[in-house]
Amino acid sequence: MSETSELLETSTDDSVQRPPRPPGPALGPYYQFITTDLKSMQWIGSALIFRHVSCARPSIEFNAKAAVTYDWEVLYENLFDMRAYRVNISIELHRGKYDEKVNWEVDWGDYTTNGTFRIAQYDQKWRGAFFSCNGFDATISKEVALGLTYNAVWDDLLSIHEINPFHLLVWGGDQVYNDFVLEDIPFLQNWSRMEWDEKWKFSITKEAAQEIEQYYFNNYTEHWERRPEMKQALGSVPSLMMWDDHDIFDGAGSYPPLLNDSPVMTELFRMAQKMRLLFQHHTTPSKARQHRLFGYQGHNFLAQCGPNLALLGTDGRSERSNQTVAHENSWNMIFEKLDNELENVQHLIVLVAVPFSFPRFRLAESLLDTWKKVVMRWRNIPFSQQTNSVFGLPELYDDLLDEWTHEAHIEERNRILARLQEFSEKKRTRVTLFSGDVHCCGVARFRTKRHATPPLHDSKLMYQIISSAIVNSPPPRIVIRAAHLFSTTWYPIVKTEEALIEFFNQAPEYGAKLFLRKLLPNRNWCYFEQCEMMDWTPQDSVANSGFLDSYFWSIVDYLLVLIGLSTIVSWKNKRTKKKVALNSKSKLSSTSRSQNQPKREINNLKVQFWLENTEKSNGVVPFSNYDLFIPDLQ
The missing domain is CATH 2.60.40.10 (Immunoglobulins)
Incomplete structure (x- = not known):
């Protein structure tokens, strides 16, 4: 081992x-x-x-x-x-x-x-939880492994469920981590060490296939049944799930055809698909269409949650290649279903496991693609063993190619974005995106360029919620800080502005004012509910809050924490914080109302991030919440 x-x-x-x-x-x-x-x-x-x-x-x-x-x-x-x-x-x-x-x-x-x-009930506002990345991957290191547990964030989610029971759990991918099948099965250990040309032609023996399929089966039951927090959740809240790469193996689908279509990887995918359909959708490959899953070769779903809310799950793995995320026929089937089956639905949540909007890393993409071509042509070159994955390619190559915003996928993404805008305009339905995968949290926004249309009437206004991970370890903070240095505003299609917004005003740790506010590397989950109330404060208003709030106090708080005076930071910010409420779980009640907020008989969407505080105090890990209100389309 x-x-x-x-x-x-x-x-x-x-x-x-x-x-x-x-x-x-x-x-x-x-x-x-x-x-x-x-x-x-x-x-x-x-x-x-x-x-x-x-x-x-x-x-x-x-x-x-x-x-x-x-x-x-x-x-x-x-x-x-x-x-x-x-x-x-x-x-x-x-x-x-x-x-x-x-x-x-x-x-x-x-x-x-x-x-x-x-x-x-029919007239009730739906409420639920959304999360992703429910395990640890094979790259976890000693520095981030020590002290992490499966249940810490789950326990917070379940404590909210005890107070205000959920109607729905939405699982955003990587429900289980099957990466270790490549290390734990002797046949696959030997296969991974084969010479390059032999490896991609080699077939799985019947005995090995039985052992591998049982491994996938046992890994699901190990987590579904032996993790108390998961067993409790699966038995007390109905779920909707959409898989991602780790439900198969790391980077599944995002490899060159030589690898992706090889006998071993094709068979691994088939076994993972069989177990995904069984455990995540309660069906089989032969019965999936009968059980309401649809697609060209993949398995998407459309769930109507009462008269005013619907949830679309898009399968981004079954048809994935290094050039496409999903087949055009599947997208046509999806939009035909939206057009024919949704009437007078005020809000559509679209579940895309990988973020639809995220920073672009074009230089890194180019360098890794060049390195991939080098190692595929000349094997055993210096440092390749240290930098390559078990599949013989650069470790980060598949991670970047997985992204919707990768150069290989951005045109497909923009076509889907335009079709979602057309659907929203035609049906007068607000569209919101839920995604995970990237082990951090944040909010992106699409809207009409130059704010030409008021938000309530802007069919191009779409928020993307990134909630990841509920279990897996966050990336180093320096990586998240570096992501802020890249451009975070784009104009992808006609009359459309896309941006990561400055959403997080204060850190979960001590409530310290933040200088970089777009992404945070804390483990997290999201609560969501339909609501009639609205907080009309612009969600990126921290960007326009003046020099003191935007810069001065952020630097002061950072320096105080750096020299060990975090108690002063906590005391100061408890008196002034507006968006962050440490452990104020009573705020979740959908029946609570603010006298200063307008009431409207419509179905807005309230999204509430719950972030783990990485600074443990007296053995208890507090959680901080951040609220986003998304208006219906009028």
Whole structure:
């Protein structure tokens, strides 16, 4: 086992082990939200349950004021000695503005388990949580590994859920990290050390394929069932998920055709897809279309969350190559579905695992592409072993090529941006983007160039929320500071301004005033809810707040922290902070109102970042929240 692996095991919970263990005889239930059918007035979802093949099928019962109907479906009769069941659930959608509480109980034969989840009634405002990067990758180092745990940020999320139960969990990619399959499976260890020309022609043996597929299966059950925070979340909040590269292996799809289309990598992708469909969508490759997933070769979804909100999940991995993110046929199917199925929806959340807007690193892209060509042509050149990944290419090559803003993908992105603007204008629907992947958090904004249209009427106004990571380690702060030095305002298509906005006024640590406000490298998650209230303060107003707020106090706070006087910074900023509220979880209630804020009978979207404080105090890690209000399109 490598040094990295040993560090990972000593710095995280004992509940997760490598290689992952086979599961116990019973797994689940894990709940999924699918959509609301407003014609039949039904909430539609499913539960995933596993039982050892030697045992009889368990029974499940639901208890709610609304009528609940369900039926059982066998997904796999025998998958590594487990039978996989899907329970298709329909719940009567009542008119009203309060939670519908649904109690469940599973009788396994020799014992029972039970729990509760809540759904929104027809007239209710939906609320939920969004996050990404739910594990540690293979590059974690000693400096960042020590002290990190799987559950720290999850515990904060679940504490909010206890106060104000979520209707929905939105998982933005990297639900599990399968990178270690390349280190833990002997066949793949040997394959990774093969000569270059032999490696990309080599095929997986039948025995190795069985072992690798079981590894993917066990890795899901290791996290889904043995991490208490995940088991609690999956059993108490219905989820929607969209995968990303680490659900397959690092950089999946972002490699040259020689690698991407090789027998071993193609087979790894097939196995990861099979397990992704099973655990993340409660389906199989042959039943995915029947279970409402759609696409040319990928698996996208469109979920209607009551009459005023919809969520589109875009699959950015199934059809990815080093030239495209998704096939044009899939994009046509997506926009046809949006056009035909969404009527009078006031807000559309588009889930794109990788940020749609992010700093451009053109020089780094060019240098890494040149280095890639060199190492592909002349192997074993000096320093290549130290700088290359297990696939023999520069370590950061796939990370940059993954980005929507990479030169290889920016034209495709701009075409999709223009089509989203057309959809927004035609349907008068506000579009907001949710993304993760980059292990930091921030807010980007598209709008009409030169502010020519007021925000309430600007169909080009789209905010992008970046929330990453709920578990994985943040990048070094110097990297985030360097990202601020690149251009963060662009004009990608006609009459459109794109920018990373100065959103974070104060740091989670001591509430210190920030000089660089666009991205923060703290682990985090996002709360979101539909709301009638609005905070009309411009979200990038800190940029225009004057010299003292913008520069002077930022420098003073930095120097005070540097010389060890952080207590003074905390005291000073507790008296003045407006956006940051340490542990003020009561602010989450959707029923709270400010007397000074206008009330409008519409469905705006409130997004609330919760950031982990990296300065631990008395063994407790406090969290800070930052609010963004996104208006409906009038």
